[in-house]
Amino acid sequence: MYVSQQPILHVEARVKNNSDGIIVRTDLVRDEVTQWLIDNFVVLSLGQTISSFGGLSEPHAQVLDSILVAECSGGNLDSGAYRLQQVQLDVQAYQLRTQSDQQSPPNTQIFDESGNGDDVPRARTLALPNKDLDGLWESLEFDQPIQSTILSAISRMVSFSARRLDKWTINWNRLILIWGPPGTGKTSFCRGLAQKLSIRLGKHYPQSKLIEINAHSLGSKFFGESGKLVNRVLESIELLLEAEEDTFVCMFMDEIETLAARRDRALSSNEPFDAIRAVDALLTGLDKLKEHPNVIVVCTSNLVTALDQAFLDRVDIKQYIPQLSSRPIYKIYKECLEELGRHGIIEGTSFDVVQVAPTDPQTALQYVEQPAEQLILPTFDDMLLHYKMFPDAIPKLLADAVLESIGLSGRTVRRLPALSLVLYSNRARCDIRTAIQALRMGIASECQAMAEATMADEHSGTAAPNGQ
Numbered sequence: 001m002y003v004s005q006q007p008i009l010h011v012e013a014r015v016k017n018n019s020d021g022i023i024v025r026t027d028l029v030r031d032e033v034t035q036w037l038i039d040n041f042v043v044l045s046l047g048q049t050i051s052s053f054g055g056l057s058e059p060h061a062q063v064l065d066s067i068l069v070a071e072c073s074g075g076n077l078d079s080g081a082y083r084l085q086q087v088q089l090d091v092q093a094y095q096l097r098t099q100s101d102q103q104s105p106p107n108t109q110i111f112d113e114s115g116n117g118d119d120v121p122r123a124r125t126l127a128l129p130n131k132d133l134d135g136l137w138e139s140l141e142f143d144q145p146i147q148s149t150i151l152s153a154i155s156r157m158v159s160f161s162a163r164r165l166d167k168w169t170i171n172w173n174r175l176i177l178i179w180g181p182p183g184t185g186k187t188s189f190c191r192g193l194a195q196k197l198s199i200r201l202g203k204h205y206p207q208s209k210l211i212e213i214n215a216h217s218l219g220s221k222f223f224g225e226s227g228k229l230v231n232r233v234l235e236s237i238e239l240l241l242e243a244e245e246d247t248f249v250c251m252f253m254d255e256i257e258t259l260a261a262r263r264d265r266a267l268s269s270n271e272p273f274d275a276i277r278a279v280d281a282l283l284t285g286l287d288k289l290k291e292h293p294n295v296i297v298v299c300t301s302n303l304v305t306a307l308d309q310a311f312l313d314r315v316d317i318k319q320y321i322p323q324l325s326s327r328p329i330y331k332i333y334k335e336c337l338e339e340l341g342r343h344g345i346i347e348g349t350s351f352d353v354v355q356v357a358p359t360d361p362q363t364a365l366q367y368v369e370q371p372a373e374q375l376i377l378p379t380f381d382d383m384l385l386h387y388k389m390f391p392d393a394i395p396k397l398l399a400d401a402v403l404e405s406i407g408l409s410g411r412t413v414r415r416l417p418a419l420s421l422v423l424y425s426n427r428a429r430c431d432i433r434t435a436i437q438a439l440r441m442g443i444a445s446e447c448q449a450m451a452e453a454t455m456a457d458e459h460s461g462t463a464a465p466n467g468q
């Protein structure tokens with residue numbers, strides 16, 4: 001819910017990556033694309049991709065790769081189409097960075113040192129927006145508009161902070177915690193969020209970086225070392241923030257319970273004082289980072305009850321990510337099956353519901369399934385509207401498979417369509433009916449494994465209380 005004003009339509013203009021190293025003035029591209037959209041379009045729809053740019057001035061039309069209507073904040077979320085007269089256009093132009101664009105910033109050697117005597121570095125730096133993260137945000141499915149809400153709130157938070165609000169009066173930490181059950185997309189959400197923020201904030205910050213801290217590598221096997229390591233890593237980030245005031249930094253700590261475990265419980269651990277010092281160092285470090293307007297800290301956790309109270313108290317936005325419901329599960333299955341179709345593993349098929357006698361609207365409806373070039377399954381709404389009454393129709397069978405999948409993690413749902421074909425079919429190419437049968441066998445097997453694991457937990461008395 002927003003305090004209503006004119007909605008903002010966010011449009012992302014992707015500039016091609018040129019191998020000759022010529023730097024493109026993305027600010028000029030942005031202004032020109034804004035004017036071009038206003039002159040050439042009356043309505044834009046969410047998800048719309050524009051890839052031909054007739055009328056755009058030559059140098060810019062040549063460097064542009066695509067224009068995506070990414071999102072609308074403050075708009076009517078039910079409607080995907082927006083009249084340009086009724087929205088404020090926010091166009092961002094960006095170039096995707098690749099690994100080779102990266103240079104280790106000074107004062108960050110600690111990131112590359114391995115932790116715990118193994119080869120795992122303590123942190124990884126990624127220049128944003130990065131090719132490796134392209135498409136990740138769009139691949140995530142949630143019931144609620146969690147993505148647009150958080151993206152909009154945090155980009156506003158960063159632009160407020162850029163105005164250097166008085167730190168004694170406005171006391172926030174720009175610390176975000178994404179929590180929820182395993183495999184619901186928390187880690188992907190945070191990486192995708194960093195990518196999208198770097199695009200959205202491009203106007204204020206020409207450079208952006210994701211610094212991903214490996215929390216496990218900071219738990220040192222040498223007594224008393226963890227606190228020092230946390231300290232050193234956070235100090236390096238602070239130096240980087242000071243040296244690069246024009247760079248937006250998203251610091252990401254996955255599975256933060258490793259570093260911010262409750263200090264009262266740590267007293268009963270093997271090395272109580274080391275664990276307590278690590279949390280102390282983290283809290284002190286976070287308090288220093290917040291002085292810099294160009295950083296946000298994003299964390300994930302499965303177990304909020306395991307987190308230290310003082311850490312939780314510093315979190316500004318806590319977002320719970322629940323298990324998936326029918327609509328996103330259906331969408332993921334549809335995407336996966338269609339991808340298998342595009343690669344020739346499942347035969348192309350089309351689906352329709354038509355009048356038995358097309359010229360007579362009084363006749364009954366019938367379900368039609370036909371071989372086609374591509375496999376294109378109906379959307380969830382189409383399935384509900386047209387196919388639900390045909391018990392043997394493929395879309396209805398897929399919807400049954402979806403109902404059987406409630407309670408499975410997003411991770412499991414994403415892998416089951418392909419995995420089930422590998423496990424329960426031996427054909428190189430199969431029809432969609434066989435693929436859905438295999439999928440349902442895969443779902444049954446996952447549900448059984450989950451039930452057995454729960455029973456085993458109950459016997460050993462380790463079952464986690466509901467709601468964590």
Ligand SMILES: Nc1ncnc2c1ncn2[C@@H]1O[C@H](COP(=O)(O)OP(=O)(O)OP(=O)(O)O)[C@@H](O)[C@H]1O
Pocket residue numbers: 139140141142181182183184185186187188189300302324332409410411412414
């Ligand atoms: N909501 C979702 N929508 C689409 N795909 C999802 C979703 N949740 C999970 N996935 C799939 O599962 C994979 C793993 O997700 P991710 O690692 O982000 O989950 P997580 O919540 O961090 O899990 P864990 O709690 O085990 O760390 C993703 O790469 C994606 O393929």
Ligand SMILES: [Mg+2]
Pocket residue numbers: 186187188254300
């Ligand atoms: Mg994770």
